[in-house]
Amino acid sequence: MIVGIDLGTTNSLIGFFQDGQPQLVRNVHGDFSTPSVVSLDDEGRTLVGLTARERASTHPGRTAQGFKRWMGTDRTLRLGTRDFRPEELSALVLQSLKADAEALLGEPVTEAVITVPAYFNEAQRRATRTAGELAGLTVERLLNEPTAAGLAYGLQERSEHSSFLIFDLGGGTFDVSVLEYFEGVVEVRASAGDTRLGGEDFVQSLGRLFVERCDGLAPAEREALLQGGAWWRAAEQAKRDLSDADRAAMALVHQGRRIECTITRADFEAASAELLQRLRRPIERALYDAKIDVASLDEVVLVGGATRMPMIRQLTTRLFQRLPLRTIDPDLAIAQGAAVQAGLKARDAALAEVVLTDVMPYSLGIVASQQVGDALVADRFSPIIERNTPVPVSRIGVYSTVVDNQKSIRIDIRQGESPLGSENLALGVLDVEMPPRRAGEATLEVRFTYDANGLLDVDARETTSGRITNTLIHNTSTQMDAAAIASALERLALLKRHPRDEEENRYLLERAKRLYEDRLGEERTALQAWMAQFEAALNTQDARTVRTARQEFRQALDSIDSGFRF
């Protein structure tokens, strides 16, 4: 059985294809979504998902989240005294999903299709494959997330030529992609986004609204409250409530005092105006790059948990002048598409090779000076390969000297979208000698060749002599080599996992501890008593006693915290 996995920044899901349908797997808590959070407990055991998420506030130094952002880089994250690469943390999430699927299917799972953002470069894709390998999964295929969303909506069943816009607003990232489907080939025509914009920003805006609106908070007190973590849960909860109701009560305990107020959806939307504004640019950019206008799109699809907010539906309806498709749960769509792809792969159907064309996610160019009238303006970015050009690609830019008898030209290779050369990412330099000529008379042809493996080949041809200077830039300098993978596998094998069958109990205890830290007074006394009672029940090791105690413990916690889980 090949599984399909949505390895998300905030949440991850696993599914497979059976009885003609994608089926998603529930984790031990009964949820399809597993938070992409890893924590290390005092005994050195790893915890993944909801339990780890509870520990994010009580044990921030032993808990990691958001590591998908660091895939493809050498940055490590420290949990307690151990450092983990992003591939290793992702592998722990994958292992947890794999265990859930194995528990349901009753057989080992060894092959997977994993989704990645369309803008992931070669290094990030390789890191994702490595994470799969470290988790004991052969990654049969990496599937672009927007393509997965398209598959979930049956794009592969269409006969005609069609174009889709996928609008994906997750926890911390926003991605817009334009897909074109024609005779079994899906092409990501363009992708754009904002890697610093997601549902989390709306939580922040609610948090600020809360402290501003709630009466009786002095400015210093507001700051203190926002510094702490307790408001976050209340705001996250209120955000979700406001997706279904037009007002939500927000309450939290701050320094022993209960602070409460009601936030209306209208207030929340007014406070989020700036965030909504930021969603427009990537949309415009993706449409512009794909050279398509709104009217020519066949479908607009909303995915990502944050598109549940009514204001997002309204904004997209207005922008696209139609009702976007969201018949599939927006947090499940990508995983369902991954499961469809896994099914196609397993059956080896005609569509197994829904061909994907990759695009260069960023512009590549050099820093140049530009003659403007009599003045010479330095630090201009001169793109040679523009973003969203399909790869492999080879392009030439022509440059000439700017002063008389200029001895050399420095080619400063950069990646990015800023008009200022220095603001873009430096990839390397190449110095080329020039023959003595008057300004503008000695010219250089700079050729950029970018291949599907993420290698940029730069050669510069000085036109009078025809002499070529060359350099090769690896876009993938940070990948793990075979030896690094082997040692990571060894280290991961030595790590103890928290036992899956005790996960539920552990989750409740971690949740109680988190509540204890947040609360004071009577609630603390009650929490102490409940925890002691539950631990005593666990010590009996009698299954029935534990079950009953668990139910009581859960109800007790729900009575002071909402039963809501995220």
Ligand code: ADP
């Ligand atoms: P990612 O792709 O980043 O892993 P998801 O697609 O799972 O993320 O989206 C997570 C985001 O969706 C979070 O910010 C979460 O608060 C938000 N979200 C989930 N359910 C709702 C809801 N009912 N209303 C508003 N936001 C929601």
Ligand code: MG
């Ligand atoms: Mg996602």
